[in-house]
Amino acid sequence: MWYIWLIAAGVFFIAEMITVGFMIFWLGVAAVIACIVSLFTSNLFIQMTVFVIASCLLLLLTRPFVDKFVNDKETKLTTNAYSIIGKEAIVTKSFDPATKVGQIQVGSEKWTATSKNNEEFVEGDKVKVEAIEGVKAIVSK
Numbered sequence: 001m002w003y004i005w006l007i008a009a010g011v012f013f014i015a016e017m018i019t020v021g022f023m024i025f026w027l028g029v030a031a032v033i034a035c036i037v038s039l040f041t042s043n044l045f046i047q048m049t050v051f052v053i054a055s056c057l058l059l060l061l062t063r064p065f066v067d068k069f070v071n072d073k074e075t076k077l078t079t080n081a082y083s084i085i086g087k088e089a090i091v092t093k094s095f096d097p098a099t100k101v102g103q104i105q106v107g108s109e110k111w112t113a114t115s116k117n118n119e120e121f122v123e124g125d126k127v128k129v130e131a132i133e134g135v136k137a138i139v140s141k
Helices: 004-021 024-038 042-069 078-084
Strands: 086-091 101-106 107-115 126-133 134-139
Touching: 004 024, 024 042, 078 126, 086 107, 101 126, 101 134, 107 126
Parallel strands: 107 134
Antiparallel strands: 086 101, 086 126, 101 107, 126 134
16 A cells, blocks of 8 residues: 555655645655555555644644745835835926926936925925836925
8 A cells, every 4th residue: 555655645746846836745745654654554544544634734834834935925025116115316307397297316217206295396305206106206305
């Protein structure tokens, strides 16, 4: 009976490589444990019980630990345009009173900007980038 558990483990490991969800892997490990148990007893009920218990324990105890390192959702890296949100900028072209549009510089990047609260900014003012709307930065004092 050990060879059936070994084949099952192989199938689980191959399925894990196809799905990359890192869940089926634990079933493969449990099948290996059941394979080892089958070397000592031929009782199918005991082997199945060991497989089920090992699967549940491995899933419950290790899955949250693995998720903490694999799917770290709290540290998302903001890229491209959204990386300037919250940064300080300098007005390089005064805001036109009619259109409420001007130009700012964030680091080495120049952006077309508009005021969040219809404020007027002159060249040299320091502003904070509040949001990105289309291709314009929305700024405030």
